[in-house]
Amino acid sequence: MRKLLTYISLFLLPILLVWMLAEVFYRTVPNNYTYKHEQISKMEGLEVLVLGDSHTFYGVNPEWLSLKAYNLSNVSQTIYFDKLLLEKHINQLPRLKYLIVAVDYTTLSQADNTQEDIWRKYFYKAQMDLDVPLIYWYDPKSYSLAITRKFDKTWNTFKEYRNNKTLISCDSNGWGNTYLSTVDAVEMSRLAKVVAKKHEDESMDFSLNSNRVQQMIDLCNEKGIEVLIVNMPSVAEYVSLLNSNKWQKIDSVCNQIEINNKNVTRINLLNNKQFELNDFQDADHLNAEGAKKCSLIIDQILKNKND
Amino acid sequence: MLFNTIDFAIFMPIVFLLYWFVFKKKIKTQNLFLLAVSYFFYACWDWHFLGLIFLSSVVDYLVGHSLAKTEQRIKRKMLLLLSLIVNLGILGFFKYYHFFIESFQEVFTLFGRNLESSTLNILLPVGISFYTFQTLSYTIDVYRKKIEPTHDVVSFFAFVSFFPQLVAGPIERASNLLPQFERKRFFDYAKSVDGLRLIILGLFKKMVIADNCALAVNEIFTYYPDYSGSTLFFGAFFFAFQIYGDFSGYSDIAIGSARLLGFDLMQNFNSPYLSRNLGEFWRRWHISLSTWFRDYVYIPLGGNKGSKGKWIRNIFIVFLVSGLWHGANWTFIIWGFIHALFFLPLILSNKNSKFKDIAENSKRLPSIKTVFQISFTFLIVTLAWVFFRSENVTQAFLYFEGMFSVSFFSFPTVSRGLVLFLIIYMIFEWLQRDKKHLLEIDFIRSKPLRIAIYYMIVFAIFYFAGDTQPFIYFQF
Numbered sequence: 001m002r003k004l005l006t007y008i009s010l011f012l013l014p015i016l017l018v019w020m021l022a023e024v025f026y027r028t029v030p031n032n033y034t035y036k037h038e039q040i041s042k043m044e045g046l047e048v049l050v051l052g053d054s055h056t057f058y059g060v061n062p063e064w065l066s067l068k069a070y071n072l073s074n075v076s077q078t079i080y081f082d083k084l085l086l087e088k089h090i091n092q093l094p095r096l097k098y099l100i101v102a103v104d105y106t107t108l109s110q111a112d113n114t115q116e117d118i119w120r121k122y123f124y125k126a127q128m129d130l131d132v133p134l135i136y137w138y139d140p141k142s143y144s145l146a147i148t149r150k151f152d153k154t155w156n157t158f159k160e161y162r163n164n165k166t167l168i169s170c171d172s173n174g175w176g177n178t179y180l181s182t183v184d185a186v187e188m189s190r191l192a193k194v195v196a197k198k199h200e201d202e203s204m205d206f207s208l209n210s211n212r213v214q215q216m217i218d219l220c221n222e223k224g225i226e227v228l229i230v231n232m233p234s235v236a237e238y239v240s241l242l243n244s245n246k247w248q249k250i251d252s253v254c255n256q257i258e259i260n261n262k263n264v265t266r267i268n269l270l271n272n273k274q275f276e277l278n279d280f281q282d283a284d285h286l287n288a289e290g291a292k293k294c295s296l297i298i299d300q301i302l303k304n305k306n307d
Numbered sequence: 308m309l310f311n312t313i314d315f316a317i318f319m320p321i322v323f324l325l326y327w328f329v330f331k332k333k334i335k336t337q338n339l340f341l342l343a344v345s346y347f348f349y350a351c352w353d354w355h356f357l358g359l360i361f362l363s364s365v366v367d368y369l370v371g372h373s374l375a376k377t378e379q380r381i382k383r384k385m386l387l388l389l390s391l392i393v394n395l396g397i398l399g400f401f402k403y404y405h406f407f408i409e410s411f412q413e414v415f416t417l418f419g420r421n422l423e424s425s426t427l428n429i430l431l432p433v434g435i436s437f438y439t440f441q442t443l444s445y446t447i448d449v450y451r452k453k454i455e456p457t458h459d460v461v462s463f464f465a466f467v468s469f470f471p472q473l474v475a476g477p478i479e480r481a482s483n484l485l486p487q488f489e490r491k492r493f494f495d496y497a498k499s500v501d502g503l504r505l506i507i508l509g510l511f512k513k514m515v516i517a518d519n520c521a522l523a524v525n526e527i528f529t530y531y532p533d534y535s536g537s538t539l540f541f542g543a544f545f546f547a548f549q550i551y552g553d554f555s556g557y558s559d560i561a562i563g564s565a566r567l568l569g570f571d572l573m574q575n576f577n578s579p580y581l582s583r584n585l586g587e588f589w590r591r592w593h594i595s596l597s598t599w600f601r602d603y604v605y606i607p608l609g610g611n612k613g614s615k616g617k618w619i620r621n622i623f624i625v626f627l628v629s630g631l632w633h634g635a636n637w638t639f640i641i642w643g644f645i646h647a648l649f650f651l652p653l654i655l656s657n658k659n660s661k662f663k664d665i666a667e668n669s670k671r672l673p674s675i676k677t678v679f680q681i682s683f684t685f686l687i688v689t690l691a692w693v694f695f696r697s698e699n700v701t702q703a704f705l706y707f708e709g710m711f712s713v714s715f716f717s718f719p720t721v722s723r724g725l726v727l728f729l730i731i732y733m734i735f736e737w738l739q740r741d742k743k744h745l746l747e748i749d750f751i752r753s754k755p756l757r758i759a760i761y762y763m764i765v766f767a768i769f770y771f772a773g774d775t776q777p778f779i780y781f782q783f
Contacts, residue, residue, distance in 0.1 A: 004499050
C-alpha cells in the first residue's frame with residue numbers, strides 16, 4: 001500500500017504543480033472580471049450603467065455618452081448575472097439615473113448553467129465578489145479557478161496573455177475595445193449561418209428571465225432609476241435565419257415590459273437601417289465604428305429624456 | 308456523480324483510503340461502508356430514487372431466502388414470479404410506460420379512435436436497467452439452485468448497489484460478485500496498479516474519443532439535411548466511436564475502481580470493432596448484457612436446441628428484447644432487428660460460433676481477408692447505429708436517404724484529424740488485441756517509457772478532452 005501511495009504521489013506531483021501554476025495565473029493576472037470589479041467600485045458619480053452580454057460589451061461605448069457612464073457588461077453575461085451585479089452595486093451608485101439592459105435573441109430564453117459558459121459563474125464569485133446562488137458550498141470548483149476550465153482553454157488563455165501582455169480586453173469605461181475590423185459580405189454570410197445555428201436554443205420559455213428583468217426594473221423603480229431596454233443591432237441575414245416566431249415573442253415581451261413599467265423605455269435597434277455591414281465585426285457584434293453609432297443613438301435618447 | 312468529474316476525483320481517493328485504512332479490519336463494516344458510499348454516490352444524482360434500489364434489494368433478498376426454505380415447485384415459481392413482477396414492474400413503469408401508452412394511442416388512431424393522452428410525467432431513474440438485471444440474476448440463479456442464497460443482508464445490499472457499476476454496468480452475476488463481498492479482501496498492489504491504468508484508459512476513451520466524436524455527431528445528426536451523404540456516413544462512423552468510447556470507457560473506469568477496492572468485475576468490452584463477424588461482435592460488445600440475455604432469455608427459450616426455425620425465432624426475440632432494453636423507442640427495436648437480420652446468415656451457415664480465437668494471433672499485420680471481414684462487420688454495426696442515435700424512425704430513414712444519395716461520393720466535411728486519430732487508435736487496439744486492455748503494457752520493460760506513456764495519456768485527457776457530455780448509457 002505504501003508503495004502504491006508513494007508512486008501515485010510522485011506521479012501526481014507534476015500534475016499538481018501545473019494545477020498550482022494555473023491557479024496562481026488565474027488569481028494574479030488581471031482580467032475583465034477583476035478589472036471591471038475594481039473600476040465599478042470606484043465609480044461614485046456614475047449616471048449611466050450598461051449591462052448585458054458581448055453585444056453591449058462591444059456595442060455601447062460610454063465615451064460617446066454625454067453622461068458619466070460605465071459599461072459593466074461582459075462576454076456571455078446573462079440576465080442572471082446582470083441582476084446580481086445590479087443588486088450588488090446599486091446602493092453604491094447614488095447618482096445613477098439610467099440603466100441600459102440588452103435584450104437579444106438568447107437573453108430571455110437563456111438557461112442557467114449552460115455547458116459552454118458554466119465556468120464563468122466561478123469567476124463572477126471569485127473575482128467580482130458576487131454571491132452566486134447557483135454555486136453550492138461543496139462544489140470543489142468554487143475553491144479553485146484552475147479546475148473550472150479545461151486545460152486547453154487555460155493554456156490558450158495563457159498564450160493570449162503572453163502575446164498581448166494582458167487579459168483585459170476593455171478600456172477604462174468597460175467598453176470592449178478589441179473589435180476594430182469588419183469582414184466582407186461572403187464571410188459575413190457564412191458567419192451569420194454559424195452564429196444563428198449556435199444561438200438557436202429552441203426555447204420559447206421566457207418566464208424565468210422575464211421575471212429577472214422585471215425584478216431589476218422594480219429595483220430601479222425604487223431608486224428612481226430609468227431603465228432602457230435595448231435590442232442591439234445585428235446583421236439582417238443573421239436575424240432572418242433565426243426563428244421569426246421567437247423574435248416576435250421577444251418583441252411583444254419587450255413592448256409589454258415598456259407598457260407595464262413607467263420607468264422603462266425600449267430602444268429597438270435590431271433592424272435599424274443606420275447600421276451598415278461595415279459597422280459589424282461579425283454577424284451579431286458591432287465593431288468600434290458601429291459602437292460609436294449605436295452609442296450616439298442611445299446618447300440622443302438620453303439627452304431627449306434629460307431635456 | 309460522473310466518473311469524469313472533479314467530484315469523483317475527490318470521492319474515489321477518500322473512499323479508497325477510508326476503505327483500506329479505517330474499515331479494513333472487519334469485513335462487515337467494510338461492506339457497510341461500501342453500501343453507504345454507494346447509496347451516497349447514487350444520491351448525488353437523485354436521492355428520491357434510492358427507494359427503488361432499496362425496494363428491489365429487499366424483495367430479492369427475501370425472495371432468495373424464501374426460495375431456500377421451500378422445495379415446492381409451485382411455491383418456488385410463485386416466489387420467482389413475485390421477484391420478476393416487482394423488478395420488471397418498476398422497470399416497465401419508469402422506462403416503458405410512455406412508450407406503450409403512445410404506441411397504443413397510435414394504433415387506436417390508425418383505426419380512427421382517439422385515446423386521451425397520458426399526463427404522467429415520469430423521470431427515468433439512472434441505471435435502473437442495470438441494477439434491475441443484476442438483482443434479477445440473483446433470484447433466478449437461486450431459483451435454479453445455481454447459487455445458495457446469501458444470509459448476509461449487508462453483502463447483498465452492497466452487491467446490488469456497488470457504486471462502480473451501479474449506474475451503467477458491467478451487469479454482474481451474483482455468482483461472481485456476491486462471494487467477493489462475503490470473503491475478506493486483501494490489498495493487492497498489482498491489481499490496484501491495473502485498476503489505475505484502467506481508470507486512466509477509461510477517462511481517455513470517454514473524454515478524448517467519445518466527447519470529441521460527440522461534438523461532430525451532435526452537429527451532423529442535428530443538421531443532417533444540410534450535410535452531404537459522405538458527411539452523414541462519417542457522422543455514423545463518429546457515433547460508432549462515440550458510443551464505444553463512452554460505454555467501454557465507463558466500463559473501464561468501473562472495473563478499475565472496483566479493482567482498487569479489491570473486486571474483480573467481468574470484462575465488458577474486448578475490442579469489439581476488430582470482430583470478424585456479428586457473432587464475434589456480440590461476444591466482444593457489452594459482454595455482461597449479451598451473456599445475461601444468453602443465460603436468462605435465449606437458453607430458457609431453447610437456445611439453438613430444436614429446429615432451425617425455433618433457433619431463428621429465439622435469436623430474433625433476444626435481439627428485439629435487447630433493443631427494447633436499451634430504450635423505449637422503436638429506433639432501438641429496429642436496431643435490434645437489424646442485428647438479428649444480419650445474424651441470420653451466420654445461423655443458416657452455422658458460422659455464428661466461428662472466430663472465438665484472437666484474430667491472426669501470431670501475426671503483426673492482418674491479412675486482406677481479415678481486414679475485409681473486420682471492415683464489413685464494422686460497416687453493418689455502424690449503419691445499425693444510425694437507428695440507435697436517431698430521435699425517431701423517420702429521422703433515421705431520412706438520414707439514410709441523405710447518406711445514400713449522389714453526394715455520398717463527394718468529399719466529406721469532417722475533421723480529418725479526428726478520422727486519422729480514430730484509425731491510429733484502432734491500430735493500437737489491433738496491436739494489443741491479445742491483451743485484456745490497451746494499457747496492459749507490462750511487456751514494455753523500460754519503466755520510464757511506461758510512465759511516459761501514462762503521462763502522454765493523462766496529458767491527452769487534460770488537453771484534448773472534448774466538451775463534457777453525459778454518458779450515453781445512463782439513459783438506459
